[in-house]
Amino acid sequence: MFWRETYIVFRRQLRMALRNPAWVIIGLVQPILYLVLFGPLLEPIAGQLGAQNAYTLFVPGLLVQLGLFGALFAGFGLIAEWRAGVIEAERVTPASRTALLLGRILRDVLQLFVQGIVLIGLAFLFGLTGSILGMVFGLILTVLLGAACAAASNALALTTKSEDVMAPVLNSIALPVLLLSGILLPMTIGPQWLQVVSDFMPTKYIVNAIRELFTGDFFTITTMWGVIWTIVLFAAGLYVGTRTFRKENA
Amino acid sequence: MIHARGLARTFAGRGRGKEKEEVKAVAGVDIDVEKGEIVGFLGPNGAGKTTTLRMLTTLLKPTAGTATVAGFDVATQSQEVRRSIGYVSQSGSTSPEARAGEEIMDHGMLYGISQKQAEARGRELFEQLDLDGLWTREPRAMSGGQRRRLDIAMGLVHDPTLVFLDEPTTGLDPQARANLWTHISDLRVRLGSTVFLTTHYLDEADALCDRILVIDHGSIVASDTPDALKRQISGDLVELVVTDAAQAGAAAELLARIADTGVDTDTTSVSARVRGAGHEIPGLIRALDAASIELESIEVRRPTLDDVFLTLTGRSLREDA
Ligand SMILES: Nc1ncnc2c1ncn2[C@@H]1O[C@H](COP(=O)(O)OP(=O)(O)O)[C@@H](O)[C@H]1O
Numbered sequence: 402m403f404w405r406e407t408y409i410v411f412r413r414q415l416r417m418a419l420r421n422p423a424w425v426i427i428g429l430v431q432p433i434l435y436l437v438l439f440g441p442l443l444e445p446i447a448g449q450l451g452a453q454n455a456y457t458l459f460v461p462g463l464l465v466q467l468g469l470f471g472a473l474f475a476g477f478g479l480i481a482e483w484r485a486g487v488i489e490a491e492r493v494t495p496a497s498r499t500a501l502l503l504g505r506i507l508r509d510v511l512q513l514f515v516q517g518i519v520l521i522g523l524a525f526l527f528g529l530t531g532s533i534l535g536m537v538f539g540l541i542l543t544v545l546l547g548a549a550c551a552a553a554s555n556a557l558a559l560t561t562k563s564e565d566v567m568a569p570v571l572n573s574i575a576l577p578v579l580l581l582s583g584i585l586l587p588m589t590i591g592p593q594w595l596q597v598v599s600d601f602m603p604t605k606y607i608v609n610a611i612r613e614l615f616t617g618d619f620f621t622i623t624t625m626w627g628v629i630w631t632i633v634l635f636a637a638g639l640y641v642g643t644r645t646f647r648k649e650n651a
Numbered sequence: 652m653i654h655a656r657g658l659a660r661t662f663a664g665r666g667r668g669k670e671k672e673e674v675k676a677v678a679g680v681d682i683d684v685e686k687g688e689i690v691g692f693l694g695p696n697g698a699g700k701t702t703t704l705r706m707l708t709t710l711l712k713p714t715a716g717t718a719t720v721a722g723f724d725v726a727t728q729s730q731e732v733r734r735s736i737g738y739v740s741q742s743g744s745t746s747p748e749a750r751a752g753e754e755i756m757d758h759g760m761l762y763g764i765s766q767k768q769a770e771a772r773g774r775e776l777f778e779q780l781d782l783d784g785l786w787t788r789e790p791r792a793m794s795g796g797q798r799r800r801l802d803i804a805m806g807l808v809h810d811p812t813l814v815f816l817d818e819p820t821t822g823l824d825p826q827a828r829a830n831l832w833t834h835i836s837d838l839r840v841r842l843g844s845t846v847f848l849t850t851h852y853l854d855e856a857d858a859l860c861d862r863i864l865v866i867d868h869g870s871i872v873a874s875d876t877p878d879a880l881k882r883q884i885s886g887d888l889v890e891l892v893v894t895d896a897a898q899a900g901a902a903a904e905l906l907a908r909i910a911d912t913g914v915d916t917d918t919t920s921v922s923a924r925v926r927g928a929g930h931e932i933p934g935l936i937r938a939l940d941a942a943s944i945e946l947e948s949i950e951v952r953r954p955t956l957d958d959v960f961l962t963l964t965g966r967s968l969r970e971d972a
């Protein structure tokens with residue numbers, strides 16, 4: 402029952418997303434633009450940053466960025482649905498509240514997965530080399546992180562029910578996370594104080610772990626911390642998300 | 652079908668700390684609705700209609716009181732309640748850019764109906780609710796009346812025995828409203844459904860409902876058939892308009908003899924409530940004639956639900972309708 406309900410919600414979400422060409426095009430063009438417009442800047446200085454291949458440094462950062470931001474803003478769609486009465490209509494059915502959330506998250510996760518594949522595939526053309534298996538694991542971490550963010554975003558959407566409240570909250574979270582996680586440039590090139598601040602950023606460990614995975618280093622402390630943090634965030638996101646979807650029910 | 656006792660809901664208001672003001676949206680209501688009835692929940696905006704409905708449909712936890720709906724307790728048997736009821740919310744139920752047929756099928760499937768069955772039932776409902784040919788139409792490209800009928804179809808896809816409709820005709824033009832009324836009455840005829848609907852339209856409650864609960868500021872102030880409610884009002888409103896304002900006083904005196912309330916005089920117009928006005932009017936006209944008071948017009952108005960509401964709450968429903 403639960404999986405059937407999840408599938409019904411997922412299918413509905415995906416169907417509507419695929420009918421919106423803007424959603425498909427923007428989703429695919431985003432990673433391509435980053436690769437084409439930002440990659441070349443990084444190539445000449447990769448050596449200085451301690452990487453043999455600029456793209457094993459760059460692509461993991463982009464993956465995490467996709468995972469974070471694509472998913473963090475997923476909640477906006479939910480507010481529109483709530484306003485149209487869809488959420489209420491679904492909540493009055495006997496369907497599991499968790500399925501209502503999970504079906505939506507799965508759509509975001511699928512989007513992220515496809516974007517990640519496109520990104521990695523394209524990066525090969527630009528000269529990415531590394532461990533294929535590591536890249537697969539890196540993509541899995543990304544997808545889990547994205548699921549956590551999508552769940553949190555949906556929870557925030559259902560709590561605030563207002564784009565005007567949600568946008569500033571998300572932006573004030575997104576910017577420091579982007580800057581302090583070493584997504585575009587590794588934090589190791591920064592001054593001491595910046596590195597210390599960034600130590601408090603779970604996403605920094607995830608980016609670093611994916612970078613190591615890309616180069617084929619599976620069993621390092623860095624990888625371990627990245628995996629742990631991903632699992633912690635994933636569990637926390639799902640917990641908060643389901644709790645919000647269950648709230649107010651008799 | 653519905654039995655609620657002392658059902659109440661308080662919302663934490665805005666503001667901080669001690670200034671926080673609580674909103675008593677529903678202040679303990681008792682509701683009884685029997686199988687096959689169409690019952691109207693009538694009250695102005697903000698009276699607590701939606702909040703009550705959301706408690707009865709398991710969408711909102713009551714802060715106090717109990718309710719059984721379709722034989723199940725809303726607090727402890729919410730799954731069973733959800734299976735037995737249909738709910739058409741005030742704000743709609745479909746995404747504007749989805750397709751109508753897919754929305755109703757998905758909705759049916761969330762009730763555990765197979766895809767095939769959901770489609771068959773959906774198409775049948777489309778036919779019954781005059782939505783033929785709109786299966787692949789997007790709700791944003793539908794008229795207000797069509798969208799509302801789609802909402803109702805969504806609420807009926809799993810054949811509920813009890814249907815809740817929250818302001819089903821608000822925002823529709825008179826023709827679409829009258830059309831929807833027929834469909835709502837049909838629910839009982841065709842499906843034997845019990846219908847509990849909210850409205851702030853007096854004519855709607857009057858035309859559609861066997862029984863009306865009047866709610867104001869979160870409390871039920873009256874509950875009866877529309878006719879019985881109107882009978883509570885002492886008499887029909889009789890309004891005389893005299894040609895010569897100087898004769899208004901004399902006309903008022905004659906009217907006062909048969910009136911059950913005080914007589915209001917406003918230059919040439921004289922009015923009062925008269926019980927059984929139909930019987931009294933001929934005598935009144937003879938008396939006016941005998942006193943050579945020249946009448947310009949005479950009007951008799953049966954009590955309306957608005958009069959009922961005015962008497963019960965001291966406010967007219969029309970003002971904020
Ligand atoms: N979620 C909520 N939070 C705070 N106040 C609410 C909420 N929902 C309704 N109210 C308040 O409760 C009162 C009753 O609202 P409602 O039941 O929607 O009235 P109606 O449906 O009769 O127009 C209103 O004063 C409204 O502002």
Ligand SMILES: [Mg+2]
Pocket residue numbers: 697700701702741817818
């Ligand atoms: Mg309402």
